[in-house]
Amino acid sequence: MVSSKTAPKTSKPRNTKTPPTILAVAFSGGLDSTVLLHATVKAHGANNVYALHVHHGIQKEANQWQQHCQAIAKKLKCHFDTQNVKLNKNSNIESQARELRYQALYEMCEKHQINDLLLAHHLDDQAETVLIQLMRGAGVAGLAGMPPVKTNKTNRANKAKNTKETTINIWRPFLNMRRQELEAYAKEHRLTWIEDPSNQDESYRRNAIRKTILPALEKQQVGATENLARSAKHLAQAQELLNQLADIDLGLIETKEGLSKTNLIRLYKTNQARASNALRRWLNKQQLSYPSEERLTAWWQELQQSRVDSKLQWEHDQQLIRLWRGHLSITQNINTQANEQSGGEWTFKKVPANSRKPGIALDRFEKAKQKGLINTMAREGGEKFKVDAKRPRKSLKNLYQEANIPPWQRNAPLLYIGEELVAVAGIGISADWQTTDGTRISPEWLTNV
Numbered sequence: 001m002v003s004s005k006t007a008p009k010t011s012k013p014r015n016t017k018t019p020p021t022i023l024a025v026a027f028s029g030g031l032d033s034t035v036l037l038h039a040t041v042k043a044h045g046a047n048n049v050y051a052l053h054v055h056h057g058i059q060k061e062a063n064q065w066q067q068h069c070q071a072i073a074k075k076l077k078c079h080f081d082t083q084n085v086k087l088n089k090n091s092n093i094e095s096q097a098r099e100l101r102y103q104a105l106y107e108m109c110e111k112h113q114i115n116d117l118l119l120a121h122h123l124d125d126q127a128e129t130v131l132i133q134l135m136r137g138a139g140v141a142g143l144a145g146m147p148p149v150k151t152n153k154t155n156r157a158n159k160a161k162n163t164k165e166t167t168i169n170i171w172r173p174f175l176n177m178r179r180q181e182l183e184a185y186a187k188e189h190r191l192t193w194i195e196d197p198s199n200q201d202e203s204y205r206r207n208a209i210r211k212t213i214l215p216a217l218e219k220q221q222v223g224a225t226e227n228l229a230r231s232a233k234h235l236a237q238a239q240e241l242l243n244q245l246a247d248i249d250l251g252l253i254e255t256k257e258g259l260s261k262t263n264l265i266r267l268y269k270t271n272q273a274r275a276s277n278a279l280r281r282w283l284n285k286q287q288l289s290y291p292s293e294e295r296l297t298a299w300w301q302e303l304q305q306s307r308v309d310s311k312l313q314w315e316h317d318q319q320l321i322r323l324w325r326g327h328l329s330i331t332q333n334i335n336t337q338a339n340e341q342s343g344g345e346w347t348f349k350k351v352p353a354n355s356r357k358p359g360i361a362l363d364r365f366e367k368a369k370q371k372g373l374i375n376t377m378a379r380e381g382g383e384k385f386k387v388d389a390k391r392p393r394k395s396l397k398n399l400y401q402e403a404n405i406p407p408w409q410r411n412a413p414l415l416y417i418g419e420e421l422v423a424v425a426g427i428g429i430s431a432d433w434q435t436t437d438g439t440r441i442s443p444e445w446l447t448n449v
């Protein structure tokens with residue numbers, strides 16, 4: 001136990017390389033994150049700390065809270081930033097608020113080039129999470145609760161905006177501390193914080209667990225709260241082992257085209273639990289959530305029934321999982337699918353002098369550019385193209401098939417100079433325009449997803 005005299009450890013950050021590390025604290029203005037901000041500023045220096053607040057706009061007091069947070073940051077002399085998010089009142093407010101909150105916090109971290117974000121979750125929060133997961137019938141991963149540290153790459157939504165991928169470490173330095181310890185610290189340092197009235201509303205499951213269920217469990221078993229959090233640690237270890245097993249299995253199933261259906265089904269037939277474990281891990285590694293048991297069962301059925309050349313397509317977590325040519329792969333965000341043709345851009349890079357790579361002669365290209373002749377057009381069907389001067393022109397359809405380009409990657413806009421088709425993504429440069437001599441540029445289609 002840590003006495004209230006001791007500042008709660010906000011120990012970060014062992015694996016950071018270049019001091020001074022700038023830390024961000026997710027600051028709601030509530031008791032826990034107020035203690036976290038105060039302790040972090042004390043330990044790391046105000047100039048190295050950002051307080052980040054998300055304005056949800058759900059409560060009528062939201063503006064006051066934002067002002068309060070800004071005032072506290074000013075008093076502590078640390079940096080402050082805030083972002084508003086807009087909730088859709090028609091869907092689950094709690095989970096939506098959480099998702100948008102993380103999104104906003106990551107965006108603010110990216111904006112200030114911060115790689116370490118601290119959250120004020122504590123041991124009581126962990127115990128509540130374990131109970132909630134138990135009630136939902138979660139598996140090992142869910143029952144492992146919140147990890148003390150987790151590294152996140154900024155998500156696919158950001159990637160689609162063509163921003164650089166950032167790594168953000170999420171730290172929960174209070175995960176071993178009880179709520180009472182934080183309260184004692186706050187009193188000792190005369191901190192002021194916001195009491196969110198909705199924390200009293202027991203129609204929210206988490207509040208009911210905190211106010212009624214955990215105290216009842218404590219009556220039955222002293223230390224029940226700490227024990228629940230301890231179980232979470234055991235299960236986190238068990239999950240680690242499951243991940244290691246999945247990685248061994250994926251080593252045999254995963255290829256550069258995706259997951260081999262044949263090998264996946266082979267594993268499924270010898271050991272269903274192991275195959276599901278591998279599939280879940282594969283999704284998780286690509287930052288997709290675990291599918292429900294019901295969904296997973298449906299996928300297995302479809303996969304088993306599919307023929308060798310079948311095409312399947314599942315929507316999951318706003319992504320598409322596709323089976324094509326015997327491999328499962330994750331593709332486009334369904335939100336950007338309608339926009340497939342603009343899901344990327346043509347870039348023009350100079351070919352290095354010592355390279356044998358073909359390109360378009362720079363002076364020819366520049367002339368065309370000055371005349372405004374360079375343009376792109378969507379594929380209409382029936383286009384013919386010749387990359388190899390010694391071979392006849394072929395239809396794009398044939399060329400795509402020969403090059404094994406999956407159907408959903410065949411929609412990149414075609415590059416024209418005037419009326420002439422000069423480059424096709426994944427295929428190459430027209431024989432009439434390509435050269436391997438002199439200063440030249442290479443047109444390349446870069447996808448955002």
Ligand SMILES: Nc1ncnc2c1ncn2[C@@H]1O[C@H](COP(=O)(O)OP(=O)(O)OP(=O)(O)O)[C@@H](O)[C@H]1O
Nearest residue numbers: 026027028030031032033034052053054119120121
């Ligand atoms: N609006 C917000 N802006 C910034 N960070 C937030 C916000 N809401 C929550 N957080 C962060 O997420 C953590 C967990 O959220 P949770 O809803 O459990 O906390 P809270 O009860 O709102 O506030 P606190 O943890 O400060 O008492 C908080 O400790 C805080 O670090």
